[in-house]
Each structure stands twice: as C-alpha cells, then as structure tokens.
Amino acid sequence: MFFKDTWLDFLLQLKAKNISDISIGIGVFDGVHLGHVKLLKSLADYAAKNNSYPVALTFSPHPRTLTSPEHPPKMLMPLEKRIELLKQNGVAEVFVIRFDHEFADLIAEEFLNILCLNDILKINCITVGKNWRFGHYGRGNADMLANFCSRNGIFFQPVDELQLHGEIVSSSNIRLAITNGLLDKTADMLGRRFILSGRIVKGFSFAGGKLGHPTANLVPDSEILPPDGVYGAKVTLDGRDYLAAVNIGVAPSFEFNQHRRRVEVHLLDFEGNLYDREIEVNLLKYIRNERFFESAEALKAQIILDIQQIKSLK
Numbered sequence: 001m002f003f004k005d006t007w008l009d010f011l012l013q014l015k016a017k018n019i020s021d022i023s024i025g026i027g028v029f030d031g032v033h034l035g036h037v038k039l040l041k042s043l044a045d046y047a048a049k050n051n052s053y054p055v056a057l058t059f060s061p062h063p064r065t066l067t068s069p070e071h072p073p074k075m076l077m078p079l080e081k082r083i084e085l086l087k088q089n090g091v092a093e094v095f096v097i098r099f100d101h102e103f104a105d106l107i108a109e110e111f112l113n114i115l116c117l118n119d120i121l122k123i124n125c126i127t128v129g130k131n132w133r134f135g136h137y138g139r140g141n142a143d144m145l146a147n148f149c150s151r152n153g154i155f156f157q158p159v160d161e162l163q164l165h166g167e168i169v170s171s172s173n174i175r176l177a178i179t180n181g182l183l184d185k186t187a188d189m190l191g192r193r194f195i196l197s198g199r200i201v202k203g204f205s206f207a208g209g210k211l212g213h214p215t216a217n218l219v220p221d222s223e224i225l226p227p228d229g230v231y232g233a234k235v236t237l238d239g240r241d242y243l244a245a246v247n248i249g250v251a252p253s254f255e256f257n258q259h260r261r262r263v264e265v266h267l268l269d270f271e272g273n274l275y276d277r278e279i280e281v282n283l284l285k286y287i288r289n290e291r292f293f294e295s296a297e298a299l300k301a302q303i304i305l306d307i308q309q310i311k312s313l314k
Contacts, residue, residue, distance in 0.1 A: 003103050004114045010095050011120040014053065023052040023125035024115070025091065027132065028059050028171070031076035032085035034191045035129070035162040035169040042157050043127040044090030052124045056091040057115075058082065059099040066104050067138075074175060074223035081197065081221065108135025112148050127157040164188055181227040181286055196220045196246075196263060196281040200274045215247070215264035216274040218281065225261065230287040232310035235267055235279055242267045245303070245310055246281060249290035268307060284313050 014022065025043040029036050040056070047054035060079050065072040077085075083094045097103060106114075111134060116123045126149060134140040142158045149156035162169040169189045177186040178194060186194045198220040228249030235244045245266045265281055267274075287306055293299035 002100070003097060003106070003111075006098075007095070007114060008118065008120065010093075011118060014055075014093070015120055019053045019121065021052050021122040021124045022055045023047040023050070023127070024055050024057055024123060025127040026057045026134075027129060028062055029056065029082055029086060030062065030073070030171040031174055031190060032082060032089065033169055033171065033174055033189050034164070035189075037089050037191060038162050039127055039129060039159045040086070040089040040091060042159050043125070046125050046127070046155065046157060047090075050124055053093070054091050055093045055095060056086045057095050057097060058086070059097050061099055063099050063104070066099060066101065073172070076171060076174060076178075076222060076224060077197075078221040105136055108140025108144055109148070111135055111140070112145070116148075116152060116154060123154055125155040125157060127159060130158040130160050175224055178224050178226050181229075183226065183283055183286065193282045193284065194226070196222060196225075196283065197278065198222075198263075200265075200277050200279060202275060215266045216279075218263040218265050218279065220263055225263070226283065226286075228261070228290045230290065230306050231283050232285045232287055232313045233265070234282040234284060234313075235265065236282075237267070237270070237279065242270050243310055243313060244268060244281065245287075245306055246283065247290065251290075268311065 023043055023046055025039055027036065027039065043054050043056075046052070058079075062073050062075060079096065083096070086094050116126075126145065128142070128145065130142050132142065134145075146156050146158070148154075165188075167173060174186055174189050177189065183194060196218065198218045200216045201219050202217065225248055229247075231246040231248065233244040233246045235242045245268070247264045247266075248261065250261055251264075263281075265279070287309055293302065
C-alpha cells in the first residue's frame with residue numbers, strides 16, 4: 001500500500017533524527033490562508049508546550065480532483081509554495097499524501113490506524129478543522145476522530161473555522177474573490193496580497209518594439225487568475241522592489257494572440273533581461289478593463305496613463 005509504505009518511511013526518517021514523538025496537523029492547506037494559520041498556530045503551540053515535533057499532512061492532488069473530477073478546484077498555489085508557507089507557520093516537516101484512487105478507497109478507521117498505530121513514533125496530538133471529512137466517501141468526521149484519539153491516548157484539537165466580516169475564510173471563498181477581482185477581500189482572507197508567481201518565457205516582442213514598453217510574459221504557477229484587465233503590482237527582484245503594470249487577458253488589439261489568456265508584466269524603471277527567471281508579482285490594484293485599441297499609438301497613449309496611475313501606488 002503506497003500510503004502506508006511512504007508514511008512508515010517518513011516516520012523512520014524522523015526517528016533517525018532522534019525524534020520520539022510528533023504532533024500532526026491535517027488539511028489540504030491550499031493558499032495557507034488565515035484559517036489555516038489559526039490551525040497551524042494551535043498545532044505549534046501544543047507541540048512547543050509538550051516538546052513534540054510539529055508535522056503537517058497535506059494532499060496532492062486536491063482530493064476533489066478525484067472525488068469530483070467534473071469540477072476540480074483551481075489551486076491557489078503550487079505544492080512547493082504551499083510547503084514553504086506551511087514551514088513558515090510553525091511546521092517542522094511536511095508529509096505529502098498522494099491522493100490517488102488507492103488512498104481514496106481507504107475507510108476512515110483504516111486511515112487512522114495506519115497514521116497513528118505504529119511502533120516507530122508516538123503520535124501526541126492531531127489538529128484538524130472542525131468540519132474536516134476524511135476516509136472513503138468522506139465518512140470520517142471530527143466525532144469519529146475524537147473517539148479514536150480518546151481510545152488511543154492522543155490529544156485531539158478540532159479548530160473552529162475562522163470568520164471574517166461574517167464570512168468563513170476558506171480556499172473556496174478565496175477562489176471566488178479572486179475570480180471576481182476582489183483583491184482587497186482576497187488579501188484580507190489570505191493575510192497577504194495575492195501573488196502570481198511563475199517563470200518568464202519568450203513572447204512576441206511587440207510591446208517593446210512598437211509600444212516602447214517591453215513586457216515579460218509570465219507563465220503563472222497558480223491555476224486561478226483574476227479577471228482580465230490592467231493591474232498595478234509590485235515585483236521584488238534581486239532585493240529591490242519595482243512597481244509594475246500587469247496585463248491579464250487576450251490582448252484583443254493584436255491579431256496574433258488567438259484569444260489565449262496571457263499574463264504580461266512590465267517593470268517600471270527596470271533595465272535587464274528577465275527571460276527564464278522565476279518572479280513573484282504582488283497584485284496591488286485593478287486599474288482598468290482590457291479593451292481593443294484601433295492603433296498602436298492609441299494603446300501607447302493609454303499605457304502612459306496607466307503607468308502614471310501605477311506610480312501613485314504604494
């Protein structure tokens with residue numbers, strides 16, 4: 001069994017580091033938003049008070065990719081970034097469970113037995129969201145987990161959902177806010193501005209040649225994008241912050257684009273080559289909608305106005 005084998009290997013690796021017991025936080029943690037941070041703080045606090053080693057268990061791909069393949073969620077960030085943020089929020093190690101059909105078929109009790117009943121390391125604590133469901137057909141819940149932990153001498157921490165302005169902070173609500181262009185609401189729930197990260201690839205070089213404002217074509221890691229339009233943003237590069245104009249959309253003024261959505265980034269007051277570099281684009285403000293321009297001159301004039309507005313951002 002893939003999960004059992006990899007989990008036991010992980011425990012053996014921890015034991016080799018002279019770790020004798022661990023505390024576990026479980027969740028998808030997509031976006032590592034403020035609700036997740038609340039859960040992770042509870043986990044880290046318990047671990048610190050009880051001299052236990054805090055570990056996060058997450059899943060890849062998202063469980064709904066298999067359980068609801070007709071409506072798979074668009075992930076807020078790649079797995080590598082999720083792991084990085086989990087470790088920044090009090091977790092010492094992250095174990096990634098491959099969510100495949102074999103794992104999805106595990107009944108809840110079997111999953112808990114594999115997870116907790118072993119002769120390698122003691123499980124001191126399990127922390128989950130109060131409404132977390134697990135096991136085949138999601139039949140496992142907080143009550144079952146509380147029962148299991150009570151029988152096996154494990155401290156159980158169910159964490160209430162975080163609410164902000166009367167709304168639950170969740171990855172689903174954050175996705176909805178992003179697709180509706182609600183950047184401030186997104187930032188409130190994430191606890192930080194929404195960031196588009198990814199690699200710069202070669203484009204058509206039209207903007208630099210005819211418009212005088214060269215853009216870098218970003219292939220975003222995130223599967224979700226805000227609405228088409230022009231945004232003011234900030235990019236940190238080599239320790240320096242640059243304001244940037246970001247265009248998301250199909251560039252309707254250019255026939256070559258064939259209606260494929262693109263993310264184009266123009267760094268203000270920057271000289272150099274960004275090709276093949278990984279960058280993070282911190283979206284600050286929506287500037288205007290994307291629209292068709294009759295000529296390159298008209299588009300160039302609008303870009304100058306956009307840049308003036310972006311330079312007023314902090």
